[in-house]
Amino acid sequence: MKINSPLEAYKFLPGTNCGECGELTCMAFAAHLIDRSKKLTECKPILEDKFKKKFEELTALLAPEIREVEIGVGDRVSKIGGDDVLYRHKLTFFNQTQFAYDVWDTMDEKELVERVNYIQDFKKFYVGSFLNVDMVAVRCTSNDPAKFAAAVKKVVETTDMPIILCSFEPAVLKAGLEVSKDRNPLLYAANRDNWKEIADLALEYDVPVTLFAPDDLELLKSMAKTFAAMGTEKLVLDPGTFPTGKQLRQTFTNFIKLRRAGIEGDRDIAYPIMAVPFTAWMAHDDPVSASYWETVVASIFTIKYGDIMILHSTEPYAILPEIHIRDTMYTDPRKPVSVDPGMYKVGEPTVDSPVLITTNFALTYYTVESDLASSKIDCYLWAIDTDGIGVEAAVAGGQLTASKIKKGIEDSGFDLKKDTTHNTIIIPGLAARLQGDVEDETGANVMVGPADSGRIPGWMDKNWPPQKK
Amino acid sequence: MHMTKKMKLSQLSNMLQDLDVESMEGVTIEGDIELNITGGGGLDPALAYALGHEISHVSLHMANIARMLGFPAEQLLASAFGMAEAGQPRALQASPKIQELLASKFEVAKIENWKSQIQEVTLGATSGDGGSRKSTITIGGENALPYYFDAGMPHRNHVTLDVFDMPISMAKAVKANYEDVINDPAEWAKKAVRDFNADMVTIHLISTDPLIKDTPAKEAAKVVEDVLQAVDVPIVIGGSGNPEKDPEVLAKAAEVAEGERVLLASASLNLDYERIAKAAVDYGHVVLSWTQLEINAQKELNRKLMKQCNVPRESIVVDPTTAALGYGLDYAYSNMERIRLAGLMGDDELTFPMSSGTTNAWGAREAWMVSSPLSQDSDWGPREYRGPIWEIITGLTLSLAGNDLFMMMHPTSVQVLKEVTQTLYGAIESEEIDISNWIGAEV
Ligand code: B12
Numbered sequence: 001m002k003i004n005s006p007l008e009a010y011k012f013l014p015g016t017n018c019g020e021c022g023e024l025t026c027m028a029f030a031a032h033l034i035d036r037s038k039k040l041t042e043c044k045p046i047l048e049d050k051f052k053k054k055f056e057e058l059t060a061l062l063a064p065e066i067r068e069v070e071i072g073v074g075d076r077v078s079k080i081g082g083d084d085v086l087y088r089h090k091l092t093f094f095n096q097t098q099f100a101y102d103v104w105d106t107m108d109e110k111e112l113v114e115r116v117n118y119i120q121d122f123k124k125f126y127v128g129s130f131l132n133v134d135m136v137a138v139r140c141t142s143n144d145p146a147k148f149a150a151a152v153k154k155v156v157e158t159t160d161m162p163i164i165l166c167s168f169e170p171a172v173l174k175a176g177l178e179v180s181k182d183r184n185p186l187l188y189a190a191n192r193d194n195w196k197e198i199a200d201l202a203l204e205y206d207v208p209v210t211l212f213a214p215d216d217l218e219l220l221k222s223m224a225k226t227f228a229a230m231g232t233e234k235l236v237l238d239p240g241t242f243p244t245g246k247q248l249r250q251t252f253t254n255f256i257k258l259r260r261a262g263i264e265g266d267r268d269i270a271y272p273i274m275a276v277p278f279t280a281w282m283a284h285d286d287p288v289s290a291s292y293w294e295t296v297v298a299s300i301f302t303i304k305y306g307d308i309m310i311l312h313s314t315e316p317y318a319i320l321p322e323i324h325i326r327d328t329m330y331t332d333p334r335k336p337v338s339v340d341p342g343m344y345k346v347g348e349p350t351v352d353s354p355v356l357i358t359t360n361f362a363l364t365y366y367t368v369e370s371d372l373a374s375s376k377i378d379c380y381l382w383a384i385d386t387d388g389i390g391v392e393a394a395v396a397g398g399q400l401t402a403s404k405i406k407k408g409i410e411d412s413g414f415d416l417k418k419d420t421t422h423n424t425i426i427i428p429g430l431a432a433r434l435q436g437d438v439e440d441e442t443g444a445n446v447m448v449g450p451a452d453s454g455r456i457p458g459w460m461d462k463n464w465p466p467q468k469k
Numbered sequence: 470m471h472m473t474k475k476m477k478l479s480q481l482s483n484m485l486q487d488l489d490v491e492s493m494e495g496v497t498i499e500g501d502i503e504l505n506i507t508g509g510g511g512l513d514p515a516l517a518y519a520l521g522h523e524i525s526h527v528s529l530h531m532a533n534i535a536r537m538l539g540f541p542a543e544q545l546l547a548s549a550f551g552m553a554e555a556g557q558p559r560a561l562q563a564s565p566k567i568q569e570l571l572a573s574k575f576e577v578a579k580i581e582n583w584k585s586q587i588q589e590v591t592l593g594a595t596s597g598d599g600g601s602r603k604s605t606i607t608i609g610g611e612n613a614l615p616y617y618f619d620a621g622m623p624h625r626n627h628v629t630l631d632v633f634d635m636p637i638s639m640a641k642a643v644k645a646n647y648e649d650v651i652n653d654p655a656e657w658a659k660k661a662v663r664d665f666n667a668d669m670v671t672i673h674l675i676s677t678d679p680l681i682k683d684t685p686a687k688e689a690a691k692v693v694e695d696v697l698q699a700v701d702v703p704i705v706i707g708g709s710g711n712p713e714k715d716p717e718v719l720a721k722a723a724e725v726a727e728g729e730r731v732l733l734a735s736a737s738l739n740l741d742y743e744r745i746a747k748a749a750v751d752y753g754h755v756v757l758s759w760t761q762l763e764i765n766a767q768k769e770l771n772r773k774l775m776k777q778c779n780v781p782r783e784s785i786v787v788d789p790t791t792a793a794l795g796y797g798l799d800y801a802y803s804n805m806e807r808i809r810l811a812g813l814m815g816d817d818e819l820t821f822p823m824s825s826g827t828t829n830a831w832g833a834r835e836a837w838m839v840s841s842p843l844s845q846d847s848d849w850g851p852r853e854y855r856g857p858i859w860e861i862i863t864g865l866t867l868s869l870a871g872n873d874l875f876m877m878m879h880p881t882s883v884q885v886l887k888e889v890t891q892t893l894y895g896a897i898e899s900e901e902i903d904i905s906n907w908i909g910a911e912v
Pocket residue numbers: 356357358359361363364367368388389390391392393394395396397398399426427428429430448449450451452453454456498499500501761762763790791792793796797800829832
């Protein structure tokens with residue numbers, strides 16, 4: 001982004017404070033443009049013809065330093081790049097690193113379909129939604145265009161995830177493109193030898209393309225400049241991912257240099273970067289060692305500027321840390337991570353159902369809620385307003401107290417004596433020290449649940465319904 | 470120079486018993502590596518038997534991981550990278566049909582405002598300096614973010630392994646490695662150094678907690694002496710986490726360890742940090758300044774240690790708190806990154822080497838639960854593999870934020886973390902791999 005104060009953006013806005021964008025003033029809207037929480041197109045007036053020039057100028061000023069590139073189509077389109085900062089706390093990182101897992105064209109067809117299905121179905125619940133992986137990379141290991149096309153076709157039939165077509169042979173890529181061109185696949189890759197033919201393909205089919213120049217940033221930049229001059233800026237840069245030793249250190253240096261140059265304004269190389277942790281498999285024979293190392297390499301380049309990557313291991317112990325480290329880096333540090341305080345019904349609770357207390361920290365709330373829902377425990381669950389702090393920190397910091405719990409329940413118009421048969425509250429194990437106070441404040445029986453909500457089901461088996469006193 | 474050892478397969482068989490991972494009921498691992506014990510542990514023999522087959526299978530893989538990690542003993546100095554200057558002229562405006570690649574020069578500047586150096590802190594003292602350690606460890610001294618080309622990184626990252634002064638309940642995955650030494654802190658420390666490649670050990674005096682055994686400070690100090698006898702690496706001394714008792718315990722421990730330049734863990738704002746600081750100053754130790762994920766609290770405590778307690782700058786290490794992957798690592802990462810950047814840019818309340826309670830990763834359910842509690846989740850696979858990698862990725866992430874010293878527990882995690890951090894640091898030689906045709910690789 002070329003400007004950094006709301007005032008600079010304001011100058012280009014219509015200035016009528018009409019409110020159509022949902023903000024009270026143009027200035028307020030300008031502030032959202034600068035922190036990238038709103039899009040310029042949300043100001044309808046500026047789309048009118050008379051503002052065309054201002055619209056275009058401001059659009060250019062607001063464009064992120066690193067270009068955004070789209071792969072795939074429709075609902076499943078993957079956007080990569082689009083970043084403006086080197087450190088996530090300075091703003092946030094945009095467009096999560098996209099993880100592509102490979103299939104290859106010498107694979108047995110049944111296995112290929114199974115693998116693709118596994119990749120597209122992989123999911124893990126976290127803070128209110130599911131973490132997933134994103135793409136399939138089809139590697140040509142046969143060197144046979146027909147075989148490659150058949151594999152790509154099978155992938156296209158099996159999933160609508162975005163696809164990466166991998167070969168250095170123009171004829172192979174062309175065959176793959178023919179069966180997937182309406183899916184906007186990413187071409188991998190143009191290199192020093194094949195770039196002319198690959199550029200022709202990228203332009204002819206109008207698809208994004210990866211430029212591959214292992215440990216040669218000069219060549220990478222030359223290619224990027226050349227492709228841009230020929231008419232495409234849908235580029236992804238692969239400076240090579242060397243898996244071990246000094247070469248890995250050099251790879252790290254290359255990623256830092258590329259992204260720093262891009263953020264600092266070198267438009268010629270300001271494109272998304274690809275990492276290929278897959279190469280860990282060229283260094284290790286044993287599958288667990290290779291998976292571990294691949295996960296390590298993937299994590300380094302998720303933290304440091306990889307926008308898209310090609311991976312091989314689909315073991316859960318590899319994918320789980322990968323999707324979590326990505327979430328870690330791309331969580332918007334500006335967003336409060338809380339849910340609305342209040343009463344939530346899990347399943348279909350009745351007067352006999354348990355009443356549970358938790359906090360309104362999103363991670364806590366969703367963890368607890370999903371643990372309950374997935375074990376089909378019908379109950380009432382209160383997200384107490386702790387300013388979005390988790391249980392232990394809120395107890396320590398005084399946001400989760402007996403009176404807060406009492407208030408939380410009362411504010412929802414719930415009467416423990418009338419609306420339940422048991423007049424009992426279950427508090428988190430980590431809030432055990434509040435037990436006496438809550439009993440005093442609410443006059444209800446208070447039970448202390450387990451420390452981890454994942455253990456509520458087993459705990460319920462033993463402790464619910466409560467013994468009549 | 471500190472010698473690192475290759476792991477032997479025979480040693481690994483011990484480490485592989487970790488595969489009888491049971492759940493971690495009753496244990497919480499918190500901030501500055503404290504363990505709260507609420508239940509008994511113990512290996513369930515039936516479970517171990519049932520897992521027998523799986524164990525032997527998994528052990529083979531784990532052995533391979535360790536093999537890949539037999540890294541060379543000597544650390545090489547980080548090499549600085551120069552930019553190749555191509556010096557080609559800029560191409561003229563190109564036409565859409567291009568026959569030759571346009572010439573281009575790639576340049577990127579070093580960061581200008583990283584002007585301050587992070588304080589170097591030496592842990593341990595040899596006989597020449599009034600201690601009895603065979604070697605010392607120096608951390609800090611950075612002039613740039615870790616592994617960045619802007620400036621050489623003077624010291625590699627180091628790992629200190631946890632040792633407890635009484636048997637404790639912990640993740641089975643971890644515990645199985647220490648079952649034979651769990652009653653003997655000195656043997657435990659020896660094993661950590663001899664078998665698991667620990668650069669240092671941390672003796673946690675948790676039995677001093679009034680709610681556990683209330684071991685008197687004087688008695689606890691004997692354990693410190695035993696550990697100092699048993700190993701010749703620098704050590705960290707941890708309290709129980711009880712804010713009333715810790716200052717007394719750490720002061721006494723500091724006294725018996727006089728001259729050894731141990732790291733006292735920790736001073737924090739919620740206890741009598743003055744007493745701990747005074748013990749460090751009086752007996753020549755280093756203080757761990759521990760705050761909880763809050764940069765301003767970290768500044769405040771460091772300021773108090775320096776100004777109010779006269780702790781010299783070269784005797785402070787900070788622990789800004791580690792949250793596990795998936796459980797607040799985003800906070801912890803950015804907190805450390807901000808602290809390090811502020812230090813490099815000259816905030817002299819923050820120019821200190823950092824330490825992480827990486828062990829906290831074992832608190833994440835992904836690290837220890839048998840399977841996902843949620844039926845909608847994809848299969849989580851065997852937890853034997855999940856635990857160590859959770860600790861590795863938590864540590865690796867913080868290493869990239871500038872963390873220098875890692876407090877860890879699982880031997881496999883230690884091996885892999887050391888391998889990756891030393892690779893980035895530039896100390897690992899390996900065969901060059903030609904990736905130019907990786908697409909065709911058979912895997
Ligand atoms: C991230 C974190 C923070 C973040 C909090 C972010 C947030 N939005 O919550 C920040 C930086 C703000 C923070 C600040 C503080 N923190 Co803090 N923090 C942590 C940390 C690293 C992780 C906590 C976490 O998110 N856990 C994950 C969530 C999901 O867990 P949870 O909410 O407890 O929910 C689980 C269980 O409680 C249970 N559960 C939840 N609801 C229910 C309901 C029922 C019915 C049942 C049965 C179970 C159940 O299941 C859930 C899933 O497992 C921990 C250390 C650690 N590694 O655990 C320290 C920790 C919690 N913090 C601590 C402290 C002391 C503080 C501060 C007071 C520090 C200070 N002096 O300023 C402040 C307080 C701030 C405030 N309250 O205003 C201490 C608490 C010590 C104690 N036991 O008293 C801890 C343990 C660190 C330590 N060892 O000292 N902290």
